[in-house]
Amino acid sequence: MGGGSVAAVGGGGGDGKDYPGKVTKYVTFTALSAAAGGLIFGYDIGISGGVTSMAGFLKPFFPAVYRKEELHHSANQYCKFDSQILTLFTSSLYLAATFASFVGSKLSNKYGRKVLMTWGGLIFLVGAIFNAAAVHISMLILGRILLGTVPLYLSEMSPHKSRGKFNVLFQLSITLGIFAANLVNYGTGFIHGGWGWRISLGGAAVPAIMMMALSWFLFDTPTSLLERGKKDEAKAQLQRVRGVANVDLEFNDIMNASEASKSVGNPWSNLLKRQYRPQFIMSFMIPFLQQFTGINVVMFYAPVLFKTLGFGSSASLASAVITGLVNVGATFISVFGTDIWGRRPLFFVGGGIMFVFQGVLAALIGSQFGYSGQAIDLSKGIAVLIVMCICAFVAAFAFSWGPLGWLVPSEIFPLEIRSAAQCVTVGTNMIFTFLIAQVFLKMLCSMKFYLFVFFAVFELVMTVFVFALLPETKNIPIEEMTKIWRDHWYWKRFVVDKDDGKYSRGEGDLEMNLGELKALDH
Numbered sequence: 001m002g003g004g005s006v007a008a009v010g011g012g013g014g015d016g017k018d019y020p021g022k023v024t025k026y027v028t029f030t031a032l033s034a035a036a037g038g039l040i041f042g043y044d045i046g047i048s049g050g051v052t053s054m055a056g057f058l059k060p061f062f063p064a065v066y067r068k069e070e071l072h073h074s075a076n077q078y079c080k081f082d083s084q085i086l087t088l089f090t091s092s093l094y095l096a097a098t099f100a101s102f103v104g105s106k107l108s109n110k111y112g113r114k115v116l117m118t119w120g121g122l123i124f125l126v127g128a129i130f131n132a133a134a135v136h137i138s139m140l141i142l143g144r145i146l147l148g149t150v151p152l153y154l155s156e157m158s159p160h161k162s163r164g165k166f167n168v169l170f171q172l173s174i175t176l177g178i179f180a181a182n183l184v185n186y187g188t189g190f191i192h193g194g195w196g197w198r199i200s201l202g203g204a205a206v207p208a209i210m211m212m213a214l215s216w217f218l219f220d221t222p223t224s225l226l227e228r229g230k231k232d233e234a235k236a237q238l239q240r241v242r243g244v245a246n247v248d249l250e251f252n253d254i255m256n257a258s259e260a261s262k263s264v265g266n267p268w269s270n271l272l273k274r275q276y277r278p279q280f281i282m283s284f285m286i287p288f289l290q291q292f293t294g295i296n297v298v299m300f301y302a303p304v305l306f307k308t309l310g311f312g313s314s315a316s317l318a319s320a321v322i323t324g325l326v327n328v329g330a331t332f333i334s335v336f337g338t339d340i341w342g343r344r345p346l347f348f349v350g351g352g353i354m355f356v357f358q359g360v361l362a363a364l365i366g367s368q369f370g371y372s373g374q375a376i377d378l379s380k381g382i383a384v385l386i387v388m389c390i391c392a393f394v395a396a397f398a399f400s401w402g403p404l405g406w407l408v409p410s411e412i413f414p415l416e417i418r419s420a421a422q423c424v425t426v427g428t429n430m431i432f433t434f435l436i437a438q439v440f441l442k443m444l445c446s447m448k449f450y451l452f453v454f455f456a457v458f459e460l461v462m463t464v465f466v467f468a469l470l471p472e473t474k475n476i477p478i479e480e481m482t483k484i485w486r487d488h489w490y491w492k493r494f495v496v497d498k499d500d501g502k503y504s505r506g507e508g509d510l511e512m513n514l515g516e517l518k519a520l521d522h
């Protein structure tokens, strides 16, 4: 089957179609359970920074860093924590997660997401126990396999009108996980004997157990059941999920899309086809830009950053608790706002605020530490200002790029490319999370306060990118999403379909649409 007819199915007929259905307890419960995956992810993001700032952890495992840190007044402040092995402790998890996210989609197609979540939880649990006992993160890394399936799962389960809210729950659970980790670190930082970090790392067992317990009650999505040939079960499931008996319209659309996806075969080669160029670019650019906000500099290294700026140990851990709380709070704006205001306004406002406050942060740090990074005692006023700037930055991220970085990709991919495109999104997110985690301390050491200017420039770039290239997806059913590209000033040259009297360009198809012929004429 040619690419064009697939686009037609993906685009659906009848614009403005309204599938019957309510938000049933199944949908709510499933969304909540699936979001438990986010808790694990968040906990592991938030826990490592605090742990690496603890003397009890640094002394036995990173004695060189520990010594440099103790030499408070002679060292260049920007370079106090510059150790590639130390950053590897945080980052390696995401390197492995990059590979895991590719395996995850294959397993998920074969066994369904429910099974994968149960096993994921179990692996996380083993990893957490292993960590607490031995400080070895390889087991924890394995558990990442299922992370990529969680946002996808949420998006398929919820009726399209409140899809934003449900999907944003995933990000909310990530922020809750980070906040929980910040709190735990603050508490364990007081434990005498220097072994508090073991409780911090072992704490990952709690969300892992929650996830296993919840996945027990989960069921697979209608789409996933259909993909595995279980038609009757899929329909019954859809009825249960939507809470109404008449789901024929939606079920037929899902079936058509599923049929089409089977007949077009490999989602990876589909993704590279010209007609999916917009989705392909977005699958990469959204997570890439999300990570280049610099958010994980704060999430991973807030305590280290605050210590770099001369805060004491528990003040550093306490400041991380504050940024963690702001992160959770501001995500609620997104929970309620994405389906009301739409995605684009949140992207613009969030990007703008991040740009301004990264700039102010750079100026503040530069004015205090200069280029040489000489140690000074920050005045209380400046310290408060720095923490406030970081909070404003985190808040802006939390209602924009944080949740939308998962939501938008999960709603713009038609079924025939979805698993591959979602892989690219999660893989890209993980690889850049890895890179930022790995090189941040090195970059801080060599770029000094200009590092924050570097991130500010990216915030400008990403805002322009969204303005020019990302259409609004609010209130558009997933099955009808192709239309937004067809109507877009730039992307329309890639996405054309035969139903519109235009021609798609599949392999061997030499026909072009009128616009392209005109362009060639000039």
Ligand SMILES: OC[C@H]1O[C@](O)(CO)[C@@H](O)[C@@H]1O
Binding pocket: 045, 171, 174, 175, 178, 290, 295, 296, 299, 327, 402, 403, 405, 406, 433
């Ligand atoms: O809340 C902040 C967190 O959100 C993410 O961007 C995921 O969406 C993480 O990379 C980051 O640590």
